Amino acid sequence: MRMMRREAKGRGTHSGLRGSEARGLIVRLIRVFEANSDFLASQGWVVSDARSFSWWGGLESPDEVAISSFLVQLTRWETVAEVMKRLRAQGIASIEAIAKLSVEELDRAIINVNFHRTKARRLKAFAEEAMRSGGLLGLVSPANEARLLGIEGIGIETAKSMLLFIANAPVFPPSKYSQVVLSRLIGLQLGLRDVEELVEDAVSGDVYALKMIHAGLASVGKAYCSKRSPKCGECPLRGICSFPKRRNEEPGPGIA
Ligand code: SF4
Incomplete structure (x- = not known):
């Protein structure tokens, strides 16, 4: 994760996220997204079986x-x-x-x-x-x-x-949404490649987890986690995200 850099001294490190912390984060995210499947559906993502094509807006093929x-x-x-x-x-x-x-x-x-x-x-x-x-x-x-x-x-x-x-290959599509949301969640500013590696390393080829994390982060990024004015009070990730607390503690703008 060559582009990852510390966003604030004393917070998580690259190596700390590659093992149990990263896997723990993925487990917590999946739990929140499963509990908020109606919200994901409102954003065009249908939580389905691992190999189903319906994830993509309920489409059929x-x-x-x-x-x-x-x-x-x-x-x-x-x-x-x-x-x-x-x-x-x-x-x-x-x-x-x-x-x-x-x-x-x-x-x-x-x-x-x-x-x-x-x-x-x-x-x-x-x-x-x-x-x-x-x-x-x-x-x-x-x-x-x-x-x-x-x-x-x-x-x-x-x-x-x-x-x-389409091919059910175990890869993670990096997006601006997942980059912003994951960076704020863990308090590290990530590059797109960092995001891809962090998720792929943590899920070990689990296609269901990859689809759920992509769908959930895209939904949260689109609905709540805008760069300029995130709506943390309404966000389903507020209970596990480091950003609201840091925003209250640290003067000035948060991370991009
Ligand atoms: S709690 Fe706020 S910063 Fe964290 S993911 Fe939600 S909207 Fe973004």
């Missing part, structure tokens, strides 16, 4: 998860869910069907999402690449991570999210 992972970028989940319903009704909520559409046809089908023209072009290119690989699971596999990252519209968070939620 790996193809739908892949399609929506393009559509959701810079777009509200509620809008994406409506578009997915329409694609399903038209019989085109699959990678094979998307690959056969023209960009113009796909653009019309997803017109309600932001940047629909760009997304239509990128999604069609992704679908064609998947079909050249023998289907979605031929492309979305841990061995193809670098190839995924070479596709337009797929950054590290989207690539790892696809690997976790």
